[in-house]
Amino acid sequence: DSGVTQTPKHLITATGQRVTLRCSPRSGDLSVYWYQQSLDQGLQFLIQYYNGEERAKGNILERFSAQQFPDLHSELNLSSLELGDSALYFCASSGLDRAGRETQYFGPGTRLLVL
Amino acid sequence: AQTVTQSQPEMSVQEAETVTLSCTYDTSESDYYLFWYKQPPSRQMILVIRQEAYKQQNATENRFSVNFQKAAKSFSLKISDSQLGDAAMYFCAYRRASNYQLIWGAGTKLIIKP
Numbered sequence: 001d002s003g004v005t006q007t008p009k010h011l012i013t014a015t016g017q018r019v020t021l022r023c024s025p026r027s028g029d030l031s032v033y034w035y036q037q038s039l040d041q042g043l044q045f046l047i048q049y050y051n052g053e054e055r056a057k058g059n060i061l062e063r064f065s066a067q068q069f070p071d072l073h074s075e076l077n078l079s080s081l082e083l084g085d086s087a088l089y090f091c092a093s094s095g096l097d098r099a100g101r102e103t104q105y106f107g108p109g110t111r112l113l114v115l
Numbered sequence: 116a117q118t119v120t121q122s123q124p125e126m127s128v129q130e131a132e133t134v135t136l137s138c139t140y141d142t143s144e145s146d147y148y149l150f151w152y153k154q155p156p157s158r159q160m161i162l163v164i165r166q167e168a169y170k171q172q173n174a175t176e177n178r179f180s181v182n183f184q185k186a187a188k189s190f191s192l193k194i195s196d197s198q199l200g201d202a203a204m205y206f207c208a209y210r211r212a213s214n215y216q217l218i219w220g221a222g223t224k225l226i227i228k229p
């Protein structure tokens with residue numbers, strides 16, 4: 001168990017709909033990252049937040065948005081869903097490992113299926 | 116732009132044998148980090164081993180070790196004494212020292228034959 005939690009585990013919805021994925025980082029971690037894993041695109045970085053502020057953006061579509069709240073949990077909002085948005089969405093938080101090195105710890109992922 | 120390439124979509128090895136997974140990357144940076152992650156059927160992403168580019172010594176973690184060739188931009192993973200629990204997808208990942216975004220390879224599926 002990485003200490004990062006994601007809800008829901010599975011989500012099935014229809015094209016055109018909007019969904020919200022939730023992530024709670026490990027206790028004490030200020031950074032949250034979102035990644036998408038799809039059959040077509042593989043694993044790709046979407047966005048990073050640090051202590052409530054957007055820190056970096058990757059290949060995130062304009063239909064997607066995210067935020068990090070004062071309690072440090074994060075939400076990824078996906079709207080106008082398309083079939084191609086079906087994927088496993090990972091959240092990770094970063095902190096120091098036992099050797100003092102910055103390390104990303106991954107949640108179990110949310111599997112999204114768009115029908 | 117940085118890229119990570121894993122040229123072996125699938126590898127198989129006999130239990131207790133040794134297997135090497137390949138990874139090459141492209142970057143103009145001098146300071147960066149490389150990682151191998153394991154993704155078993157549960158889909159959980161688990162860090163296996165990491166290498167700092169400024170370190171010449173290859174990283175080792177129990178049965179897992181890397182062969183880091185900075186000039187060749189190569190970062191292979193060696194798994195010794197393969198076990199059934201090692202069966203998984205293995206992803207090579209890169210990140211610059213100046214940011215924390217991970218750039219991923221396409222993955223290698225490792226099959227362990229009993």
